[in-house]
Amino acid sequence: MLMDKETTARPDERDVLGISRLGLAVGSGERATPLLAGVTVRVGRGETVGLVGESGSGKSLTARTALGMLPPGARATGRVTVSGVDVLAAGRRTLRDLRRTRVSMIxxxxxxxxxxxxxxxxxxxxxxxxxxxxxxxxxxxxxxxxxxxxxxxxxxxxxxxxxxxxxxxxxxxxxxxxxxTEPELLLADEPTTALDVTTQAEVVGLLRNLQRDHGTGMLFVTHDLDLAAAVCDRVYVMYAGRIVEEAPGASLFAAPAHPYTKALLEASPSVHGDKAAIKAIAGRPRSLAESPSGCSFRDRCPLAGDDCAERVPAHRPHGASATACLRPEQVMP
Amino acid sequence: MTLTIPALRAATAGRRRRRPLGVTLAVAFLALATVTAVLAPVLAPHPPDATSLLNSLAPPGTEGHPLGTDSTGRDVLSRIMYGARLSLLAPLGVVLLSGLLGTAVGLLAARAGGWADAVLSRGMDIVFAFPSLLLAMLVVAVFGPGLTAPICALAVGYTPFVGRVVRSMAIQEGARPYMECYRVMGFGEWSVALRHLLPNMLPVLLAQSALAFGYALVDLAALSYLGLGVRPPDADWGSMIAEARSAILQGEPWSGLLPGLAVILTVVSVNVLGEHLGGAVSGKQRAGT
Structure with a gap:
C-alpha cells in the first residue's frame, strides 16, 4: 500500500504518544461504519502538537483512543502507545494505572x-x-x-x-x-472553546508555561486553526477521519500544502490587512463513512481531478509539510 | 446556567420562605409521633396491657383515660403511644431494606447494561406486578406470624419502587460529562458510581423513601388487622383496629377510630413531606439547568 511510505517521523518508543495507522470502526460485517482510517500522530516529550479539523472529523475520537476509551462496540486496528505502553492491548488494570499516573485529559x-x-x-x-x-x-x-x-x-x-x-x-x-498527577501526556480537547477570548489567551498561556516546566507532551485538539498555529510545534489537520496534512505550526499559515488546509485558512476571518470576503468551503463536511472513494476531500476540492478518485493519496513531503494530496504544488497560500 | 448566582440564591431563599403550612404541620406531627413512640414508657399514663374489665369501652374524656378504653379496659392513649413504636419502626425497616436492595439492583442494572439490565429490569417489573400484600401474606403463611417475615416480604415487594428510579437516574447522571472525567482520571466504574453517582441521587431517594414509608405503614397495618402481623398482647395500630371490631358493632367506635386516625395522619404527613422533597428536588434541577 502507498500509505506505508510514511514520511512523517516513525513512531519512537520514547514518544509520550505514538498513534500509528489507527483505524476505528463500529459495527461489523456489512453494516460496519468506519470512523477513522490510517491516523498517525506522534507527540514527543515536552512537545505541543495540534490536532485540527471541523466538527466530526475525528479529532476527539483520536485523542480519546490514547486513553483507551473507544466508543461502545468499536474495533480498533493499528497501534497506540503511551510512553511505550500499548493502549489497545492493555487490560483494565494497566489502563487505570495509565490514566491515574501518565495521561490527563482536559x-x-x-x-x-x-x-x-x-x-x-x-x-x-x-x-x-x-x-x-x-x-x-x-x-x-x-x-x-x-x-x-x-x-x-x-x-x-x-x-x-x-x-x-x-x-x-x-x-x-x-x-x-x-x-x-504530573502526567507525561496531556490531552487537551478544545480546552478554550467554551471560554471568551481574553480568558482563552490566559488559559493557553498557562497551559504552555506549566507544560514547559514539567516537560509534559500535549496534544491540543481544536477547531481554531489560528490558535493551533500559534501554540503548537506541529499541527495535524484532519478531515473525515484521516490526517490530510502535517506541518510545523509556523509554516502552516505561510505554506499550506493541502487544499483543505488552505480552504480552512481562507474560511477564517482575519483582523490583519484589508477587509476580504470570507470564503466558505462548498458542500458540507463528510464523515469517513460517507466520503467519496480516493481522496475524501475531492468532492469539495477546487483542484480535484480524475486521478484523485483512484486511491487515498499517500502522505508525501512538500516544503516543510507532509501532505496527502496529489498536487500540493498547485495549492497557493 | 442562565441564572446568575445572586438570582439563584434569591430564588431558593424565596422558596424557603414560602414553605407551605401543610409541610410544617406534617413535620410537626411526625416529630410528635416519633417522640411519643420513643418516650412511650415515660409518657404513657398506663401500661399498654393493663386490663380493667370494670372500666371497658369508656368514651374519650373519661377521667384518667383521655382517649377512653377498649373492650378489655386497656387505655387507648397508652396503646396508641406504644403501638406507634411498631407502627413506625416496621415501615422504617421496610424502607431501609427496600432502599438498600433497590439501590443495589438499580445501580447494577444501569452500570452493567445489556442483558443484565434486561434481566434485572424485567425481574423488577414482575415483582412490581405482584401485589406486595399478597406476597407478605404468602410469606406469613409459610413462616408464621410475626413482623420479621412481612417486613422482608414487603421490602422485596417495594424494591422496584426504588430500583426503577435509581436505574433511570443512574443512566441519566452517568451520561453527564463529569462522570466520564472521573473515569478518565482513572477511577473504576464502581468507585465513580458509589462516590459520585449515589450521593447525587440522594435527594430523590429520600423523597421516594418517604412515599414508600406511607405505603408500608398501610400494608403492615392491613396485615396486623388480618391478624398476620403483630401478635397480641403487643399493640400496633392495625391490630388495635382489628380488636375494636366488635366494639364498633356495639356502637362504641372510639377505640378503633383513634388508631385509624393515627394511621391516616401519619401516612398523609409522610406523603406531604415526600411530595415536598420531590418537588424541591425537581425545582432545584430546573433552576440549575
Missing part, C-alpha cells in the same frame, strides 16, 4: 467536567488520594496546585463549589487537577 466545558455538588478541594485531592497520597499531604498539594494555576487565595478556593467560579477560573481548576 475537556471543553469545565462546568460539565466537575461534579457540581462537590467542593473544589475534593475534586483536586481525589486523584491524589487514589494514588495513595495521604489526606493531609494531598490537601497541601491541592493548595500548591491552585497557586500554580494562578488562583488567588487557594485556602478559600478549596472550600468553594464549582458554581462559585467563573468559566476561566474553573478551567484553571480543571488544569490543576489534570496536572496533579
Amino acid at each position: 475537556f471543553q466545558d469545565p462546568r460539565a467536567s466537575i461534579n457540581p455538588v462537590r467542593r473544589i478541594g475534593d475534586y483536586l485531592t481525589e486523584g491524589l488520594r487514589a494514588r495513595g497520597v495521604p489526606a493531609r499531604a494531598a490537601a497541601g498539594q491541592a493548595l500548591d496546585l491552585l497557586d500554580r494555576v494562578g488562583i488567588r487565595d487557594p485556602r478559600a478556593a478549596v472550600r468553594r463549589y464549582p458554581h462559585q467560579f467563573s468559566g476561566g477560573m474553573l478551567q484553571r481548576v480543571v488544569i490543576a487537577g489534570a496536572l496533579s
Whole structure:
C-alpha cells in the first residue's frame, strides 16, 4: 500500500504518544461504519502538537483512543502507545494505572467536567488520594496546585463549589487537577472553546508555561486553526477521519500544502490587512463513512481531478509539510 | 446556567420562605409521633396491657383515660403511644431494606447494561406486578406470624419502587460529562458510581423513601388487622383496629377510630413531606439547568 511510505517521523518508543495507522470502526460485517482510517500522530516529550479539523472529523475520537476509551462496540486496528505502553492491548488494570499516573485529559466545558455538588478541594485531592497520597499531604498539594494555576487565595478556593467560579477560573481548576498527577501526556480537547477570548489567551498561556516546566507532551485538539498555529510545534489537520496534512505550526499559515488546509485558512476571518470576503468551503463536511472513494476531500476540492478518485493519496513531503494530496504544488497560500 | 448566582440564591431563599403550612404541620406531627413512640414508657399514663374489665369501652374524656378504653379496659392513649413504636419502626425497616436492595439492583442494572439490565429490569417489573400484600401474606403463611417475615416480604415487594428510579437516574447522571472525567482520571466504574453517582441521587431517594414509608405503614397495618402481623398482647395500630371490631358493632367506635386516625395522619404527613422533597428536588434541577 502507498500509505506505508510514511514520511512523517516513525513512531519512537520514547514518544509520550505514538498513534500509528489507527483505524476505528463500529459495527461489523456489512453494516460496519468506519470512523477513522490510517491516523498517525506522534507527540514527543515536552512537545505541543495540534490536532485540527471541523466538527466530526475525528479529532476527539483520536485523542480519546490514547486513553483507551473507544466508543461502545468499536474495533480498533493499528497501534497506540503511551510512553511505550500499548493502549489497545492493555487490560483494565494497566489502563487505570495509565490514566491515574501518565495521561490527563482536559475537556471543553469545565462546568460539565466537575461534579457540581462537590467542593473544589475534593475534586483536586481525589486523584491524589487514589494514588495513595495521604489526606493531609494531598490537601497541601491541592493548595500548591491552585497557586500554580494562578488562583488567588487557594485556602478559600478549596472550600468553594464549582458554581462559585467563573468559566476561566474553573478551567484553571480543571488544569490543576489534570496536572496533579504530573502526567507525561496531556490531552487537551478544545480546552478554550467554551471560554471568551481574553480568558482563552490566559488559559493557553498557562497551559504552555506549566507544560514547559514539567516537560509534559500535549496534544491540543481544536477547531481554531489560528490558535493551533500559534501554540503548537506541529499541527495535524484532519478531515473525515484521516490526517490530510502535517506541518510545523509556523509554516502552516505561510505554506499550506493541502487544499483543505488552505480552504480552512481562507474560511477564517482575519483582523490583519484589508477587509476580504470570507470564503466558505462548498458542500458540507463528510464523515469517513460517507466520503467519496480516493481522496475524501475531492468532492469539495477546487483542484480535484480524475486521478484523485483512484486511491487515498499517500502522505508525501512538500516544503516543510507532509501532505496527502496529489498536487500540493498547485495549492497557493 | 442562565441564572446568575445572586438570582439563584434569591430564588431558593424565596422558596424557603414560602414553605407551605401543610409541610410544617406534617413535620410537626411526625416529630410528635416519633417522640411519643420513643418516650412511650415515660409518657404513657398506663401500661399498654393493663386490663380493667370494670372500666371497658369508656368514651374519650373519661377521667384518667383521655382517649377512653377498649373492650378489655386497656387505655387507648397508652396503646396508641406504644403501638406507634411498631407502627413506625416496621415501615422504617421496610424502607431501609427496600432502599438498600433497590439501590443495589438499580445501580447494577444501569452500570452493567445489556442483558443484565434486561434481566434485572424485567425481574423488577414482575415483582412490581405482584401485589406486595399478597406476597407478605404468602410469606406469613409459610413462616408464621410475626413482623420479621412481612417486613422482608414487603421490602422485596417495594424494591422496584426504588430500583426503577435509581436505574433511570443512574443512566441519566452517568451520561453527564463529569462522570466520564472521573473515569478518565482513572477511577473504576464502581468507585465513580458509589462516590459520585449515589450521593447525587440522594435527594430523590429520600423523597421516594418517604412515599414508600406511607405505603408500608398501610400494608403492615392491613396485615396486623388480618391478624398476620403483630401478635397480641403487643399493640400496633392495625391490630388495635382489628380488636375494636366488635366494639364498633356495639356502637362504641372510639377505640378503633383513634388508631385509624393515627394511621391516616401519619401516612398523609409522610406523603406531604415526600411530595415536598420531590418537588424541591425537581425545582432545584430546573433552576440549575
